Amino acid sequence: MDFEPSDEPVALKILIAGGFGVGKTTLVGAISEIRPLRTEEVLSDRGIGIDDVEGVEGKTTTTVAMDFGRITIREGLVVYLFGTPGQERFWFMWDELSYGALGAVVLADTRRLTDCFPSIDYFEQRGTPFIVAVNCFDGADRYDVEEVRSALDLDPDVPVLMCDVRRRASAKTVLVTLVEHSLKVLTANQS
Numbered sequence: 773m774d775f776e777p778s779d780e781p782v783a784l785k786i787l788i789a790g791g792f793g794v795g796k797t798t799l800v801g802a803i804s805e806i807r808p809l810r811t812e813e814v815l816s817d818r819g820i821g822i823d824d825v826e827g828v829e830g831k832t833t834t835t836v837a838m839d840f841g842r843i844t845i846r847e848g849l850v851v852y853l854f855g856t857p858g859q860e861r862f863w864f865m866w867d868e869l870s871y872g873a874l875g876a877v878v879l880a881d882t883r884r885l886t887d888c889f890p891s892i893d894y895f896e897q898r899g900t901p902f903i904v905a906v907n908c909f910d911g912a913d914r915y916d917v918e919e920v921r922s923a924l925d926l927d928p929d930v931p932v933l934m935c936d937v938r939r940r941a942s943a944k945t946v947l948v949t950l951v952e953h954s955l956k957v958l959t960a961n962q963s
Contacts, residue, residue, distance in 0.1 A: 781848045785872050786950060788839070788855040789894070790879035791887025795907040796855040797839050799879065799937035803944060804841025804853060843947075851947070856891075866894060875901035875954035877946055879937070883912050885923055892924060901954040903931040905946045 788796045800808045839855030854869050870876070876895050880888040888904070895902040906920055915923075917932045926932065931953050935942045 781850065784849075784851045784874045784951070786851060786853050786947065787870055787873045787876035787900075788853060788879065789866075789876050789891040789902075790856075791881065791884055791891070794879040794881045794884075794887065795909075795937040796879055799877070799907075799943050799946070800839040800841040800853050800855045802937055802940050802942075803843060803947065805844060806842050808839055808841040808853075853947075870894075870898070870900065873900060875903070875950050875957075877950050878902050878904045880904055880906045880920065880924070881909060881912065882906060882915055882920070883909065885920070888924070892926070901950075901957040903933070903946070903950045903953050905933055905935045905937075905949075907937050908934050 788799055790796055797808075839853070841853040841855075843851040843853070845851060854873075856866055856869055876891070878888050878891040878895065892902070892904070894900075904920065904924065904926065906915075908914065917934070921928075921930075921932050924932075931949050933946065933949055935946050937943050937946070
């Protein structure tokens, strides 16, 4: 798929998904050229027993709808980023958010690796191209890509990479990897 300049602007939609506290809001904020739209609310007593904060005890806010950011690649080519809410009680929004998406980044945290299974299952069931990006938190155990791939039982063609979503360059590598993978999948499906 070649993006030639034209009178019609091209907009690509990318989802950023994963479990609660994995860094979705941080990734969107690190790479967006605009101040991101965030729908974060303070965690409250009402979430006790509902929100599992084990492993992310220092987390004080949660996304309740979505995060939104934008990247202009060049005139006429824009990428829109939509960060999904990570908690199960907000998953009903995923169908609307994923409509028309080129692909998705599933963020993973080795401290809570099983939290990314619902995202992986969601995109696999819908045939949406996705990659897994392991956000390397300070103090978290480190694993190599093949250990993560095996633990998540991923197909060999699903890219897995390590990242630090606080760093713009790392977030850019994640998004470029997703776009390249999505184009490869779309090209293969058209053959």
